[in-house]
Amino acid sequence: MMPNAARRSERSRTAILDAVLALLRESGYADLTIEAIASRAGVGKQTIYRWWPGRGAVVLDALVEQAAAAGPQALPDTGDLEADLRVVVRAIVAELADPRLSATTRALTIETLSSEAFADQMRDRMLRPQLDTVKDRLRSAREAGDLRPEVDLDQAVELLIGPMYHRWMMRTGPLTEEYADGIVDLAMAALRPGTAGKPRPGTA
Amino acid sequence: MMPNAARRSERSRTAILDAVLALLRESGYADLTIEAIASRAGVGKQTIYRWWPGRGAVVLDALVEQAAAAGPQALPDTGDLEADLRVVVRAIVAELADPRLSATTRALTIETLSSEAFADQMRDRMLRPQLDTVKDRLRSAREAGDLRPEVDLDQAVELLIGPMYHRWMMRTGPLTEEYADGIVDLAMAALRPGTAGKPRPGTA
Amino acid sequence: MMPNAARRSERSRTAILDAVLALLRESGYADLTIEAIASRAGVGKQTIYRWWPGRGAVVLDALVEQAAAAGPQALPDTGDLEADLRVVVRAIVAELADPRLSATTRALTIETLSSEAFADQMRDRMLRPQLDTVKDRLRSAREAGDLRPEVDLDQAVELLIGPMYHRWMMRTGPLTEEYADGIVDLAMAALRPGTAGKPRPGTA
Amino acid sequence: MMPNAARRSERSRTAILDAVLALLRESGYADLTIEAIASRAGVGKQTIYRWWPGRGAVVLDALVEQAAAAGPQALPDTGDLEADLRVVVRAIVAELADPRLSATTRALTIETLSSEAFADQMRDRMLRPQLDTVKDRLRSAREAGDLRPEVDLDQAVELLIGPMYHRWMMRTGPLTEEYADGIVDLAMAALRPGTAGKPRPGTA
DNA sequence: CCCTAAACGAGACGGTACGTCACGTCTTGGT
DNA sequence: ACCAAGACGTGACGTACCGTCTCGTTTAGGG
Numbered sequence: 001m002m003p004n005a006a007r008r009s010e011r012s013r014t015a016i017l018d019a020v021l022a023l024l025r026e027s028g029y030a031d032l033t034i035e036a037i038a039s040r041a042g043v044g045k046q047t048i049y050r051w052w053p054g055r056g057a058v059v060l061d062a063l064v065e066q067a068a069a070a071g072p073q074a075l076p077d078t079g080d081l082e083a084d085l086r087v088v089v090r091a092i093v094a095e096l097a098d099p100r101l102s103a104t105t106r107a108l109t110i111e112t113l114s115s116e117a118f119a120d121q122m123r124d125r126m127l128r129p130q131l132d133t134v135k136d137r138l139r140s141a142r143e144a145g146d147l148r149p150e151v152d153l154d155q156a157v158e159l160l161i162g163p164m165y166h167r168w169m170m171r172t173g174p175l176t177e178e179y180a181d182g183i184v185d186l187a188m189a190a191l192r193p194g195t196a197g198k199p200r201p202g203t204a
Numbered sequence: 205m206m207p208n209a210a211r212r213s214e215r216s217r218t219a220i221l222d223a224v225l226a227l228l229r230e231s232g233y234a235d236l237t238i239e240a241i242a243s244r245a246g247v248g249k250q251t252i253y254r255w256w257p258g259r260g261a262v263v264l265d266a267l268v269e270q271a272a273a274a275g276p277q278a279l280p281d282t283g284d285l286e287a288d289l290r291v292v293v294r295a296i297v298a299e300l301a302d303p304r305l306s307a308t309t310r311a312l313t314i315e316t317l318s319s320e321a322f323a324d325q326m327r328d329r330m331l332r333p334q335l336d337t338v339k340d341r342l343r344s345a346r347e348a349g350d351l352r353p354e355v356d357l358d359q360a361v362e363l364l365i366g367p368m369y370h371r372w373m374m375r376t377g378p379l380t381e382e383y384a385d386g387i388v389d390l391a392m393a394a395l396r397p398g399t400a401g402k403p404r405p406g407t408a
Numbered sequence: 409m410m411p412n413a414a415r416r417s418e419r420s421r422t423a424i425l426d427a428v429l430a431l432l433r434e435s436g437y438a439d440l441t442i443e444a445i446a447s448r449a450g451v452g453k454q455t456i457y458r459w460w461p462g463r464g465a466v467v468l469d470a471l472v473e474q475a476a477a478a479g480p481q482a483l484p485d486t487g488d489l490e491a492d493l494r495v496v497v498r499a500i501v502a503e504l505a506d507p508r509l510s511a512t513t514r515a516l517t518i519e520t521l522s523s524e525a526f527a528d529q530m531r532d533r534m535l536r537p538q539l540d541t542v543k544d545r546l547r548s549a550r551e552a553g554d555l556r557p558e559v560d561l562d563q564a565v566e567l568l569i570g571p572m573y574h575r576w577m578m579r580t581g582p583l584t585e586e587y588a589d590g591i592v593d594l595a596m597a598a599l600r601p602g603t604a605g606k607p608r609p610g611t612a
Numbered sequence: 613m614m615p616n617a618a619r620r621s622e623r624s625r626t627a628i629l630d631a632v633l634a635l636l637r638e639s640g641y642a643d644l645t646i647e648a649i650a651s652r653a654g655v656g657k658q659t660i661y662r663w664w665p666g667r668g669a670v671v672l673d674a675l676v677e678q679a680a681a682a683g684p685q686a687l688p689d690t691g692d693l694e695a696d697l698r699v700v701v702r703a704i705v706a707e708l709a710d711p712r713l714s715a716t717t718r719a720l721t722i723e724t725l726s727s728e729a730f731a732d733q734m735r736d737r738m739l740r741p742q743l744d745t746v747k748d749r750l751r752s753a754r755e756a757g758d759l760r761p762e763v764d765l766d767q768a769v770e771l772l773i774g775p776m777y778h779r780w781m782m783r784t785g786p787l788t789e790e791y792a793d794g795i796v797d798l799a800m801a802a803l804r805p806g807t808a809g810k811p812r813p814g815t816a
Numbered sequence: 817c818c819c820t821a822a823a824c825g826a827g828a829c830g831g832t833a834c835g836t837c838a839c840g841t842c843t844t845g846g847t
Numbered sequence: 848a849c850c851a852a853g854a855c856g857t858g859a860c861g862t863a864c865c866g867t868c869t870c871g872t873t874t875a876g877g878g
Contacts, residue, residue, distance in 0.1 A: 007849060030318055033838060044851045049840065110317050112373060113310050114234065119375050127374055148393075154377055155367070155386050162366030163359070165373075169316060170331055171323050173358055182359050189352075190394035211828055211870065237859060248830045253861065415822055415875070438726055441864060452825045457866065518725050520781060521718050522642065527783050535782055556801075562785055563775065563794050570774030571767070577724060578739055579731050581766055590767050597760075598771075598802035619844065619854055645833060656856045661835065 003050050015041040016048060020062035025100070029107035032059070056111035056118040063104055064125050075133045081141040082188050088134060089160060090180040096168040097175040109169070131157050138191075148193045160187050207254045219245040220252060224266035229304075233311030236263070260315035260322045267308055268329050279337045285345040286392050292338060293364060294384040300372040301379040313373070335361050342395075352397050364391050411458050423449040424456060428470035433508070437515035440467070464519035464526040471512050472533050483541045489549040490596050496542060497568060498588040504576040505583040517577070539565050546599075556601050568595050615662050627653040628660060632674035637712075641719035644671070668723035668730045675716055676737050687745045693753040694800050700746060701772060702792040708780040709787035721781070743769050750803075760805050772799050 019041035023032050034055060038045045052058045076084050095101045108126065112119045134157050141147045147156075163183055167173050223245035227236050238259060242249045256262045280288050299305045312330065316323045338361050345351045351360075367387055371377050427449035431440050442463060446453045460466045484492050503509045516534065520527045542565050549555045555564075571591055575581050631653035635644050646667060650657045664670045688696050707713045720738065724731045746769050753759045759768075775795055779785050 004848080009850070012850075034840085035838060038851090042851080044849095044853080045840080046842085046852090047850065050849090054840095106317050109373065110314050113314050113317075116375075123374055123376060127376070131376070151390065152386055155383075155390060158367040158370050158376065159363070159387075159390055162368070162370035163362040164366070165370050166362050166366035169313065170327050171320075172327060172331070172335070172362065179359075182356060183363075186355065186359060186363055186394045190390045208827070208870095211826090213828070213869095216829075238861085239859060242830090246830080248828095248832095249861080250831090250863090251829065254828075412822065415824095417823070417874085420824075442866085443864060446825090450825080452823095452827080453866080454826090454868085455824060458823080462866095514725050517781065518722050521722050521725075524783075531782055531784060535784070539784070559798065560794060563791070563798060566775040566778050566784065567771065567795075567798055570776070570778035571770040572774070573778050574770050574774035577721065577731075578735050579728075580735060580739070580743070580770065587767075590764060591771075594763065594767060594771055594802045598798045616853070619852085621843090621854070624855075646835085647833060650856095654856080656854095656858090657835080658837090658857095659855065662854075 008051065009047075012041070012043050012047050013051070015043055016058065017062040017065050019043075020058055021066060024059070024062075024104055024107060028103060029059075029110060032107070034058075053117075054115075056115055057121070059104075059107055059111060060118065060121055060125065063108060066104075067126065072129075073133070075137045077137060077140060079144070081137070081144075081146045082184060084137055085134075085160065085187065086181065086184050089164070089184050090177055092161070093164055093175050093177070093180040093183075096164060102168065131161070134160065145193065147191050151191060156187075156191055159190060160184075212255065213251075216245070216247050216251050217255070219247055220262065221266040221269050223247075224262055225270060228263070228266075228308055228311065232307055233263070233314065236311075238262075257321075258319075260312075260319060261325070263308075263311060263315065264322065264325055264329065267312065271330070271333075276333075277337070279341045281341060281344060283348070285341070285348075285350045286388060288341055289338075289364065289391065290385065290388050293368070293388050294381055296365070297368055297379050297381070297384040297387075300368060306372065335365065338364065349397065351395050355395060360391075360395055363394060364388075416459065417455075420449070420451050420455050421459070424451055424466065425470040425473050427451075428466055429474060429512075432467070432470075432512055432515055436511060437467075437518055440515070442466075462523075464523055465529070467515055467519060468526065468529055468533065471516060474512075475534065480537075481541070483545045485545060485548060487552070489545070489552075489554045490592060492545055493542075493568065493595065494589060494592045497572070497592050498585055500569070501572055501583050501585070501588040501591075504572060510576065539569065542568065553601065555599050559599055564595075564599055567598060568592075620663065621659075624653070624655050624659050625663070628655055628670065629674040629677050631655075632670055633678060636671070636674075636716055636719065640715055641671070641722065644719075646670075665729075666727075668720075668727060669733070671716075671719060671723065672730065672733055672737065675720065679738065679741075684741075685745070687749045689749060689752060691756070693749070693756075693758045694796060696749055697746075697772065697799065698793060698796050701776070701796050702789055704773070704776055705787050705789070705792040705795075708776060714780065743773065746772065757805065759803050763803055768799075768803055771802060772796075 016037060019037050020032070023036055023040060032055065034045060034048055037043075037058065038048055048058060052061065076087055078084055096105070108122055112122045135153050138147060138153050138156055142149060142153075160183065164175070164180075167179070168175060173179065220241060223241050224236070227240055227244060236259065238249055238252055241247075241262065242252055252262060256265065280291055282288055300309070312326055316326045339357050342351060342357050342360050346353060346357075364387065368379070368384075371383070372379060377383065424445060427445050428440070431444055431448060435444075440463065442453060442456055445451075445466065446456055456466060460469065484495055486492055504513070516530055520530045543561050546555060546561050546564050550557060550561075568591065572583070572588075575587070576583060581587065628649060631649050632644070635648055635652060644667065646657055646660055649655075649670065650660055660670060664673070688699055690696055708717070720734055724734045747765050750759060750765050750768055754761055754765075772795065776787070776792075779791070780787060785791065
């Protein structure tokens with residue numbers, strides 16, 4: 001019933017994942033059918049269904065593989081938090097602004113919205129590693145006293161990331177370097193210690 | 205070639221949009237086929253294809269109609285910016301946390317990611333009106349001196365909205381009232397005047 | 409309920425019948441839809457349905473009109489039966505051999521096979537007049553003693569006509585002048601008096 | 613592009629042809645849709661379209677199969693040509709007179725008139741085998757001296773068959789046993805040797 | 817000569833069937 | 848045994864016409 005993973009053909013596995021990346025690049029997620037993958041990979045459809053539950057899973061594997069091949073991208077830690085964040089945020093904005101590069105992100109997001117099971121996989125295998133690099137940098141900043149100690153690090157990461165993705169998805173504005181810097185400015189204002197976290201009782 | 209809108213049957217239009225809402229409620233976006241809509245509405249498929257280019261467009265119309273029927277929801281302006289924002293943000297978080305309510309948002313987001321044409325429609329007809337209510341509140345806050353005057357209002361809105369949507373989509377954490385308040389705290393810290401905008405040269 | 413024939417638009421009637429003939433000539437019976445006729449004639453579909461029960465009836469009217477316009481074609485009566493028959497048979501074979509001319513016959517035959525009501529109309533309004541000219545010639549031949557008196561004239565006509573139509577429909581052989589003459593030879597052998605009608609009792 | 617006939621499912625093929633025959637029996641050719649066949653056969657539409665170009669072709673196969681199953685019907689050769697022909701002609705007339713039996717012939721004739729490709733198939737696979745049995749009998753009659761040697765056998769066959777089909781299609785008269793005998797009488801008069809083939813110069 | 821009821825063009829409508837596409841499963845050699 | 852190849856049942860797609868049903872707009876005859 002369950003296939004024997006030991007006998008799995010590495011040739012097929014690689015051909016399939018390569019085909020997925022090629023087709024994503026060429027035609028976009030909407031035209032990415034299982035039959036197209038099988039045909040492009042020179043593989044039987046059953047060989048795909050044997051090892052993956054569906055389209056989303058194959059795509060995720062393909063992209064994780066791709067990310068792994070690119071090697072782990074570390075975050076600079078120059079001691080200057082704002083400068084370091086500027087680097088990441090600019091990089092992400094640049095990637096989202098490039099239709100070629102963001103096509104895969106688009107695909108993953110669609111699948112994430114379509115399937116809870118996929119969403120969990122996606123989060124743990126693709127997203128979390130990326131977010132954690134930022135989170136680690138913020139943690140070291142907190143230890144250095146560059147961060148208000150009471151802020152939740154996860155929320156802080158999302159404060160940086162969320163607005164960019166929102167603008168990218170909804171096309172509510174340009175994705176430029178100036179925009180990236182604006183994001184960092186706002187985020188730094190929110191995170192920098194100097195400001196009283198909650199001067200609520202009697203401000204005005 | 206182009207159908208004559210003057211002769212359009214209001215009965216059919218209404219039946220179709222109602223059917224879409226009913227089916228969305230009952231079965232979700234994945235099971236929402238044109239044939240199911242036509243059948244449920246007691247309408248020929250051609251009548252759908254005559255007036256809408258595809259599934260996404262019908263759904264968008266249905267939801268816009270629904271939103272319009274609910275009447276324009278204004279934002280409170282009590283004079284206390286933070287309190288007012290807390291109301292909206294909590295409301296949005298609550299809606300996203302409810303699987304029933306957020307199903308349609310999920311559908312629209314998928315369609316937005318799938319089609320540029322749809323994305324533009326979606327932005328202008330659904331999203332912008334909602335974002336503008338927040339933007340208006342921020343503008344009045346700026347005039348009241350409750351906002352650093354140099355912040356871009358669009359970026360400020362996205363600073364509030366983006367993180368929530370990101371967490372909702374990527375399931376990176378709980379969508380609770382505490383979380384909503386955390387968002388508002390961070391955003392207020394970023395926007396509140398007291399803080400120097402860019403104390404970059406020589407941080408502390 | 410029933411339309412008032414007195415108010416009927418002659419312009420429309422003519423345009424419709426002309427459109428039928430034009431479309432039959434250009435595209436054949438299979439592509440002859442009511443919508444195509446209406447569009448070509450610059451007429452509303454309802455105007456067709458108001459005056460005719462269906463496609464077959466319009467086509468029949470169009471072809472009857474066409475035949476009437478061509479005027480009544482008489483059969484020669486030179487006194488030489490065989491020669492006279494040769495003229496008709498050759499003419500019919502020539503018409504059937506021409507794809508252009510036989511297209512309408514093809515259309516009528518299809519409709520005849522499809523609808524009994526149409527078959528009766530077709531027989532009485534198109535076919536009978538043609539067959540009767542042959543039958544009349546045979547009758548005068550009988551009176552002249554050129555025909556075995558006991559043969560049934562209807563069967564005799566069909567003996568001439570039937571084989572041609574069969575070969576035309578089923579494409580069992582060429583439709584040439586030699587073939588036409590062969591038909592006439594056989595038929596004359598069957599009809600000519602000299603032969604004993606039924607020499608059955610003791611022939612061999 | 614072309615399906616691999618070796619992998620074809622015999623089960624499906626049989627179910628489809630059986631469904632065609634059943635539906636033809638029950639509802640006639642006009643109601644015989646591909647969807648009805650697929651549904652009745654418990655088969656996907658694509659399985660029909662994979663192996664046949666259209667409705668006519670499936671029907672032809674079904675009827676050829678049916679005819680083959682019934683076994684090859686030979687023609688009697690009692691030595692008495694007229695008696696033997698009377699048997700076939702009466703049988704054909706009887707079949708044409710029965711609306712149930714002739715419905716399929718009607719269907720095939722419509723399709724034959726509609727498509728040249730079908731016409732060729734129809735002729736070679738259904739009609740020719742039937743006509744050849746008659747032709748064979750006539751050939752043996754010629755060798756026995758019961759036939760004028762100069763008559764073309766194909767024309768002779770059509771002389772027998774054509775009139776019947778014409779009367780059946782055009783409903784120009786009753787299809788009775790008397791009629792069948794009349795056909796045979798006329799045909800025998802045309803074919804029997806005693807008569808001079810062409811006494812044309814100087815008739816009498 | 818005008819008025820009004822009809823017939824008209826246009827085409828939207830609820831349907832049915834079309835022929836195609838991709839799904840996920842099943843089957844058949846081949847290696 | 849796993850594989851490529853691809854046939855299979857399923858179901859939705861978007862299109863073409865069906866015959867019916869409004870819509871204004873001619874248009875022709877009876878007052």
